[in-house]
Amino acid sequence: MKLASFEYRGTASFGVVEGEHVVDLAPIAGEVGGSLKAALANGSLPAIGKWAAGQAVRIALSDVKLLPVVPDPEKILCVGINYLSHVKETGREIPVHPMIFTRWADSQVAHGGPIVRPLASEKLDFEGELAVVIGKTARHVRREDAASYIAGYSCYNDGSVRDWQKHTIQFIPGKNFPSTGGFGPWLVTADEVGDPSALTLTTRLNGTVVQEAKTDDLIFDVGRLIEYCSTFTELHAGDVIITGTTGGVGAFRTPPLWMKAGDVVEVEISRIGTLRNIVVDETRY
Numbered sequence: 001m002k003l004a005s006f007e008y009r010g011t012a013s014f015g016v017v018e019g020e021h022v023v024d025l026a027p028i029a030g031e032v033g034g035s036l037k038a039a040l041a042n043g044s045l046p047a048i049g050k051w052a053a054g055q056a057v058r059i060a061l062s063d064v065k066l067l068p069v070v071p072d073p074e075k076i077l078c079v080g081i082n083y084l085s086h087v088k089e090t091g092r093e094i095p096v097h098p099m100i101f102t103r104w105a106d107s108q109v110a111h112g113g114p115i116v117r118p119l120a121s122e123k124l125d126f127e128g129e130l131a132v133v134i135g136k137t138a139r140h141v142r143r144e145d146a147a148s149y150i151a152g153y154s155c156y157n158d159g160s161v162r163d164w165q166k167h168t169i170q171f172i173p174g175k176n177f178p179s180t181g182g183f184g185p186w187l188v189t190a191d192e193v194g195d196p197s198a199l200t201l202t203t204r205l206n207g208t209v210v211q212e213a214k215t216d217d218l219i220f221d222v223g224r225l226i227e228y229c230s231t232f233t234e235l236h237a238g239d240v241i242i243t244g245t246t247g248g249v250g251a252f253r254t255p256p257l258w259m260k261a262g263d264v265v266e267v268e269i270s271r272i273g274t275l276r277n278i279v280v281d282e283t284r285y
Contacts, residue, residue: 001049002273003152004186005036005071005110006064012071014039016048017186021058025051036187037070037238040135040151045189068108068183069154070133075239076103076181077229078158080171082244083217089252098220098228101171103158103181103242111184114280115159117261118177124259124279127158127245128203128211128267130196132222133187138235146226149235152189153196155267155275156242157182157203159259162251182267182277183240193271196222200270201246206263213246 002017008024014036015022025032025039028051032044039048080099081087087094109115117124135151159181165174175181193199196215203211220228225241250257259265261281268274 001045001189001192002186003036003048003189004184005067005069007067008059008064012067015059016052017061018058020061022061022064023052023055023058035072037072040133040237043136045135045151066110066112066184068105068110069131069187070183070238070240071108072105073238073240074236075233076105076242077240078103078175078242079220079225079244082219083213083246084219085213085217085247086245086249087219089247089249094219098225100229101175104176106178107176108181108183109179109277111182111275111277113182113277114179115157115182115259115265115277116177116179116282117259117279118161118180119282119284120177121161121163122258122260123162123251123256124180125160125162125250126203126205126210126259126265127160127249128201129156129158129245130199130201130215130243130269131156131183132196132225132241132243134235134237134239134241136237138226138230141226141230143223143227146223147190149226150190150222151237152187153193153269153272154184154187155182155269155272157265157267157275157277158242158245182265182275184275185273188272199272202268203248204266204268205257205259210250210257211246211248217246218243
């Protein structure tokens with residue numbers, strides 16, 4: 001099942017995506033929850049699937065404005081230096097523990113929305129990543145049990161303002177400029193995706209492949225990340241773990257390749273879909 005958050009006629013909702021249409025879940029919001037995060041917290045996915053299958057009324061995806069898959073996650077935990085190919089291009093040592101930093105919800109932008117290159121920098125980089133959406137409260141989860149806590153997966157572009165990222169050893173400033181993190185187009189439930197280590201991730205800039213890897217190149221796999229993160233914090237339904245990017249980022253190319261206004265950036269992950277955004281320059285207030 002594919003689930004998307006969106007606005008329709010000025011009202012925020014979420015629904016089940018079927019081809020080029022979406023079944024709006026607003027009619028049963030009182031039963032399952034009024035947002036994707038609420039539906040996950042309520043354990044409503046089975047009921048949603050059954051209800052949506054019997055509905056004849058569908059809205060064209062072209063008539064809705066997609067929102068980030070989870071517009072209001074309580075936590076967005078990002079993992080740095082987590083593909084062997086990325087470790088090699090950075091010249092770093094292979095990490096012993098996951099390198100965790102955070103994003104804030106207002107740094108995200110939906111599929112089809114503009115990624116904004118900030119006024120403060122021209123060094124806006126692309127980072128195609130697999131996003132994991134947590135389906136229920138998770139604390140002290142063992143790696144072998146982690147799959148039961150996953151609602152599904154999505155595509156993420158962890159857009160990075162490299163000079164601000166390197167101001168100190170803490171990455172947070174370079175990862176939280178408004179509208180730099182693409183998240184979408186939808187969540188595909190874990191049962192449809194299957195093994196998250198058997199996916200292909202591809203990033204394209206203006207149609208040219210700039211990143212491509214199998215997710216089995218992850219140093220810390222999805223289960224290990226959930227085990228680690230749920231040890232130092234309690235994960236809740238709708239929380240997002242962004243699992244890291246592969247080699248090929250713009251910062252380590254010669255010359256560096258930065259995103260600029262007018263660029264089209266796409267992150268495609270097999271069995272999930274393609275996240276597409278156009279880059280624009282920030283305007284002054």
